[in-house]
Structures are given as structure tokens and as C-alpha cells.
Amino acid sequence: MKKIGFREFLHGNHFRGLVSDLSQFHVEEIMGELMSESPDLSVWFFKELKYVYGFRHSRFSALLVSHVLAGQRRFKELQVILEQFLQEEGSGSASLLCELLSKSFREWDSTGVVWDMLLFLSSRYKMVDDSLYILERMKDLNLNVSTQAYNSILYNFRETYKMWDVYKEIDAKNEHTYSTVVDGLCRQQKVEDAVLFLRNSEWKDMVGSIEEALEFAGDMNKHGVEPDTVTYNILAKGFHLLGMISWVWEVIQQMLDKGLRPDVITYTILLCGHCQLGNIDKGLRLLKDMLSRGFELNSVIPCSVMLSGLCKTGRIGEALSLFYEMKANGLRPDLVAYSIVIHGLCRLGEFDMAVWLYDEMCSKRIIPNSRTLGAILLGLCQKGMLLEARAFLDSLVSTGCTLDIILYNIVIDGYAKSGCIEEALDLFKVVIERGITPSVATFNSLIYGYCKTRNIAEARKTLDVITLYGLVPSAVSYTTLMNAYANCGNTHSVDQLRWEMRAKGIQPTSFTYSVIIKGLCIGRKLEKCNQVLRDMISEGAGC
CATH class of the missing domain: 1.25.40.10 (Tetratricopeptide repeat domain)
Structure with missing residues (x-):
């Protein structure tokens, strides 16, 4: 059968009448025959049945097409097919999929790519147990696991102690790996550990380079070159970006010891440091010190930093005073400055003033x-x-x-x-x-x-x-509806929504589980609470 003839046949009325009688087994046989003629034709047949006729393919057919696409490096199409495949299979399907992959596709050169993509997507859609199962099978089969897939798993465990177990397995770590670990440590309120990790990991090159730069700046005069304010500002900004505020003070102190005069940039870095640590009063004194040292407020940035600090701590009256002082000194507030004050006013319910400032901003042709x-x-x-x-x-x-x-x-x-x-x-x-x-x-x-x-x-x-x-839908979508059913004691509908979430790979939150338990209590089904608590712990919602 010629390719064009076959395609015309699939779009004809005769084939439309046959589709309802086709079984998954029949389609597998047809796809196998088409593979011998043209893998592309087999892929096309798969997509036509799926998207035109709404045919639900077997696992084998979906994985067969996935291997063809992987072998042809058509990765975007591969991802779409496997995303839909996982959504249809739902959570808990990993063991069946791995068994089919290892038995029927082991000899395919592209099978490693398919395994890795399944691992990445199952982790991305928070099918945590499935992704861990796939990972273990891949290691058993000596299949390569990409850094991207590992990073996705690491992200799911970033708020738990399991994060380190995953981190140790990653050979080719990159910036996403390190940033995920730092994010996880901060979420676990282990800020000191995060800083230590930055210094000891391969990111240490970044910190080390700044340390070396600091030593070099202190030793520049030996080479006949005097470091200037710009040199120290660059160093101070580097430490500030790393969150190492105490080192910022050290840089500034060395700068003062050399008799150098801080400029607006120096003061802005210091203001950021004070606000970051919550030292708003010190920040205000520093801003006044700028004026006493003869600085003109020729930049809106230092003032905006303090406006933000004042508004975040509810000191809106002082923020307004500073805002008007800016204008009195001939400094034209920009969009950032207006937005900060308007946001602060709204938080305190001062809407008349907020709208007045908004109108003033628009009158100055500053687009909100x-x-x-x-x-x-x-x-x-x-x-x-x-x-x-x-x-x-x-x-x-x-x-x-x-x-x-x-x-x-x-x-x-x-x-x-x-x-x-x-x-x-x-x-x-x-x-x-x-x-x-x-x-x-x-x-x-x-x-x-x-x-x-x-x-x-x-x-x-x-x-x-x-x-x-x-x-x-998100976990919020389901939990909100679950809560309404729970309040009525309708535990059956709550269970249905819970299993629907699982089928779609949507991870329940701790609040979701509290709603489920509340529904069981209202419905007087206390015997099921222990099982729900075990599920909650196994899925990491209580970590």
C-alpha cells in the first residue's frame, strides 16, 4: 500500500466506520507492519488515531512511538506523547511501565532516552513514588540518568532530609543543582548551612574569587596601583549578592581605613544591607549621614531602598515624609518609588491617599x-x-x-x-x-x-x-471542593476527588490531608484516619 493511499484511506468514510471495531491489539499489529515500511508512517498512524478519532492506544503502542521519536531526536514531540501517556496512566503505574520497557524495548538504542524522559516527567508532575521506582530500575539496568532528571527529583525533596541522598547521586552537578540545595536549606531554615554549602561546594569558586579579589585589593599598592572607591564597591556588591553582609562591612571598613570617601553606590549597598537585616533605624541614620557629608540626593535608588524598608515594617508615615523630602530636594520619584509607597498605603487601608498618589503619578506620565x-x-x-x-x-x-x-x-x-x-x-x-x-x-x-x-x-x-x-487543576482547586464535601460529611465525594488528584499526578498538600481527616471525623469514619495519616507521611506532605 502506498503511503499517500494509506493516508487517504484513513480519512475516508469506510475507515471511519471501522474505527469503532478496532482493538488495541489490532492497532499494535498495524503499527508493527507500518514500522517495516516507514517508522514515520507508524508515528503518523498513531497520531491520527489518537487526535482525529480519539482512539486510546495501548501502553505498547505509546512506548513504540516514543522510541521512534527518541531515535529521531524529536524530543519536543516525545515529551508531548509521554506527558499525555503519564496523565492517562496516572500515579502508581511505574512498575507496569518499567516491566514493559525492560522486556519489549531493551534492545532499542533509544530506550535510554525514553526511560530518562519518563523519569524527568514523572518527577516534574510530582509522581514522586513512581519517579523513585523508575530511578531504581534505571540504576539496575545501568542506564544513564541525566542531570536534568536528577535535578527534578532533587527539587521535589528540597524541603526534606532526602534531598542529600539525591544530591550525592548526581555526578554532573550544575548551577540548578546547587541553587536547589541552597533553596532547600533556606526553606528548612538552615541559612548557616546554606552559606557553608556555598563556600564548600563548587560554587566556592565564586566566593573564593571574591576573597582573592579582596586580598588583591588590599595588596594593590604593592604593585604600584591604588584601589579606588569603584574597586571596593564592586567587592561590597559581590558579598551583598551572596548574602554575606558582615563581609560588606569589612570591605567598607578597609575602604575608610585607606581614606577613601564612600559614594552614592557605597551608601546604597549599605542601605540594602541594613534593610535586609531589619535595621531600619540604622538605615535612616545612614541616609541622613549622606546628607551631612554633603551628598546630594541625585539618585532615587538609595531613597527607594529606604522607602521599601519603611513600608515593609508598617512605618508608612515616615515613608511619606521621606517621599516628600525627595520631592523637596528636587529628586523626581520614579515608578518604583511611587509603587512602593502606594503598595504600603494600600496595606494599611489608606486608599484615598493611595489613589491620589496614583493620579499624581499618571499626571506626570509615569505609566503604572x-x-x-x-x-x-x-x-x-x-x-x-x-x-x-x-x-x-x-x-x-x-x-x-x-x-x-x-x-x-x-x-x-x-x-x-x-x-x-x-x-x-x-x-x-x-x-x-x-x-x-x-x-x-x-x-x-x-x-x-x-x-x-x-x-x-x-x-x-x-x-x-x-x-x-x-x-x-491545582491542589487548591481540589482541596477547596473537598472542603465543601467534608463539611457536609460526604466522604465518598472526598475520596473520589482524592483519587482523581492521584490519577492526574497532583500532589496533595498538608491542608488537603487535614480536610480529608476533617471529613472523616464529621462523617464518623474515624477508623480510616490512621490510613490517611500513613498516606500523608509516605507522600511527604507532613515533612
Whole structure:
């Protein structure tokens, strides 16, 4: 059969009538025959059946096509096929897949690539037990595990003691490996260990180079060259970026010992250090010291650093004083400075002042960003001022501002949390009509709103709608709906949602499990609580 003839046959009415009678075994046989003529034709046949006729292929067919794509280095297509494959198979399928791979595809040159991609994707989709099983089988078969796959597994364990076991297995470590470990140590509140790791790991070259540079700067005069303020500023900034604040002071002290005068950059680095450590008063004294030493406020950056520090600690009155002092000294606040103060005002509920500053910023032709607008909308919604939030949102549209889904989500969520589900749906329709793609957060808010108004049936429908927009529900999506069922003592529906999460590779959170246990208690099924607690520990949700 010629290739073109075969393709025409598949699109004909006769074949359409045959599709419903095709079994997975028949398709496997056809694909095997096509492989002898053209692997590409076999892949094309697989995709036509899957995407045109909605045929569900067998595991063997999916893995066969995966090996062809891997052998041809068509990695993007391979990833799509295996992503869909894992979603269909769900959690707990690793043992079956590994058995099939080792028995039927061991002799394929491309099998190592398929194994590695499966490992990476199962870890990426938080199918933790499956990824660990695949990893052990790969090691048993002496298959190469890529650094990318290892990093993905490492990321899943970054908040647990298992992180080190994975880290030790990685031979070709890269910057993602090290950054994941540092992130994990910081999440575990082991900051000192993180710094020690930076110094002792291969990142030590970076720290070491700065140490050497510091020694070199102190010894430059022996070579007939005097280090200047720029030299010390570079060193101080390097230590600041590494979070080694005490070393910043050492650099500055050496600078002062040599009789060098700090400049605006030096002071800015010091201000950042003070704010990072929460020493706001020291920062303010330092800023005043700038003025007493004859510095002119010719840069907005030092002031913005202090504005941020003051606003984050709730000292908005002092932030406003500094803001006006900037203007009095002829320093024109920029978008960053305005945004910092507006955000601080909104956090304290000072919306009139925040909007006044917003209008002033616009009058100076400083274009606001999403963060500035979001701060105002979020503050209004948190104070229950939903009419004002919607009016502000509509005013932005009328003035020609381009709004993203984040801004709409803020108001939709405000409506939902206040139980105003009709208003939330009305704004959701506006989003769709304006061609803006909703996010998972949009639907999560609607689910919450339906649950709050006790319309659980519509909440369940909304969960199903998420996939129609090409999105994947999150743990929040499921947990919100679970909580509504749990409050009614409907443990059956809670169990259904839990297994649906598992099938889609969505990792439950500790809050998810607390909701499940609450539902069991309300439904008087206490005997199941121990099993849920064991599941929680095995899945790492309690770590």
C-alpha cells in the first residue's frame, strides 16, 4: 500500500466506520507492519488515531512511538506523547511501565532516552513514588540518568532530609543543582548551612574569587596601583549578592581605613544591607549621614531602598515624609518609588491617599505597572470595598489601560470570598468576551465562591471546566471542593476527588490531608484516619 493511499484511506468514510471495531491489539499489529515500511508512517498512524478519532492506544503502542521519536531526536514531540501517556496512566503505574520497557524495548538504542524522559516527567508532575521506582530500575539496568532528571527529583525533596541522598547521586552537578540545595536549606531554615554549602561546594569558586579579589585589593599598592572607591564597591556588591553582609562591612571598613570617601553606590549597598537585616533605624541614620557629608540626593535608588524598608515594617508615615523630602530636594520619584509607597498605603487601608498618589503619578506620565494597580485593587477587596474595586477596574479600561488576568483575578476573588458569586461570574464573562485567557487561579476563585454559597454541584462542574481551557487543576482547586464535601460529611465525594488528584499526578498538600481527616471525623469514619495519616507521611506532605 502506498503511503499517500494509506493516508487517504484513513480519512475516508469506510475507515471511519471501522474505527469503532478496532482493538488495541489490532492497532499494535498495524503499527508493527507500518514500522517495516516507514517508522514515520507508524508515528503518523498513531497520531491520527489518537487526535482525529480519539482512539486510546495501548501502553505498547505509546512506548513504540516514543522510541521512534527518541531515535529521531524529536524530543519536543516525545515529551508531548509521554506527558499525555503519564496523565492517562496516572500515579502508581511505574512498575507496569518499567516491566514493559525492560522486556519489549531493551534492545532499542533509544530506550535510554525514553526511560530518562519518563523519569524527568514523572518527577516534574510530582509522581514522586513512581519517579523513585523508575530511578531504581534505571540504576539496575545501568542506564544513564541525566542531570536534568536528577535535578527534578532533587527539587521535589528540597524541603526534606532526602534531598542529600539525591544530591550525592548526581555526578554532573550544575548551577540548578546547587541553587536547589541552597533553596532547600533556606526553606528548612538552615541559612548557616546554606552559606557553608556555598563556600564548600563548587560554587566556592565564586566566593573564593571574591576573597582573592579582596586580598588583591588590599595588596594593590604593592604593585604600584591604588584601589579606588569603584574597586571596593564592586567587592561590597559581590558579598551583598551572596548574602554575606558582615563581609560588606569589612570591605567598607578597609575602604575608610585607606581614606577613601564612600559614594552614592557605597551608601546604597549599605542601605540594602541594613534593610535586609531589619535595621531600619540604622538605615535612616545612614541616609541622613549622606546628607551631612554633603551628598546630594541625585539618585532615587538609595531613597527607594529606604522607602521599601519603611513600608515593609508598617512605618508608612515616615515613608511619606521621606517621599516628600525627595520631592523637596528636587529628586523626581520614579515608578518604583511611587509603587512602593502606594503598595504600603494600600496595606494599611489608606486608599484615598493611595489613589491620589496614583493620579499624581499618571499626571506626570509615569505609566503604572500591574503591581501598582494590583496593590490598589487587592487592598480595596481585602477591606470589602468591592464596589470601589470594580469601579477602579472599569476606570482603567475606560482610560485605555491594557489589563492582564491577574488584575481581573483580584476582583473576581474578592467577589467570591464575599459570597458574591453572581458578580464574580459577571466579571468572568467580561474576561472571556475581551479575549483574555483565564488562569487556574480564576477558576479556583469561582470554585470557592460556589462552595461558599453552598452550590457544590456548580463548583464540581467548574473543576471539570478547567481542562477545557487547556489548564491543569491545582491542589487548591481540589482541596477547596473537598472542603465543601467534608463539611457536609460526604466522604465518598472526598475520596473520589482524592483519587482523581492521584490519577492526574497532583500532589496533595498538608491542608488537603487535614480536610480529608476533617471529613472523616464529621462523617464518623474515624477508623480510616490512621490510613490517611500513613498516606500523608509516605507522600511527604507532613515533612
